[in-house]
Amino acid sequence: MSDYLPSGDVAKRLGVSAATVRxxxxxxxxxxxxxxxxxxxxYFVARASFEALIAENExxxxxxxxxxxxRPDRFKxxxxxxxx
Numbered sequence: 001m002s003d004y005l006p007s008g009d010v011a012k013r014l015g016v017s018a019a020t021v022r023x024x025x026x027x028x029x030x031x032x033x034x035x036x037x038x039x040x041x042x043y044f045v046a047r048a049s050f051e052a053l054i055a056e057n058e059x060x061x062x063x064x065x066x067x068x069x070x071r072p073d074r075f076k077x078x079x080x081x082x083x084x
Contacts, residue, residue, distance in 0.1 A: 004033060004044035021045065029053070 007025070011018040022043055025032040031049035034041040 003047050005047055005050055007032070007043035007045055010045045010050055 007021045008018050010030075011021045014021070021030070024030045025043050025045065030053060031046040033044050033046075035044060
């Protein structure tokens with residue numbers, strides 16, 4: 001199944017939830033196959049479909065995103081609102 005990627009891996013690389021990837025599969029946005037495993041179905045996304053999604057929508061996979069350093073002092077001196 002090297003031509004297919006587990007939906008969880010696709011979700012991580014795109015920075016979305018696995019449920020979002022399943023919705024995209026069910027809506028036809030991503031070509032996929034379902035494999036019955038015990039009482040559930042596992043989704044596997046066609047690698048070519050995943051790569052086309054990236055190319056067509058200019059999506060940057062998560063592993064290629066360069067993170068900027070955080071600003072730990074951003075909320076310094078501000079009180080927490082909302083009581084959460």
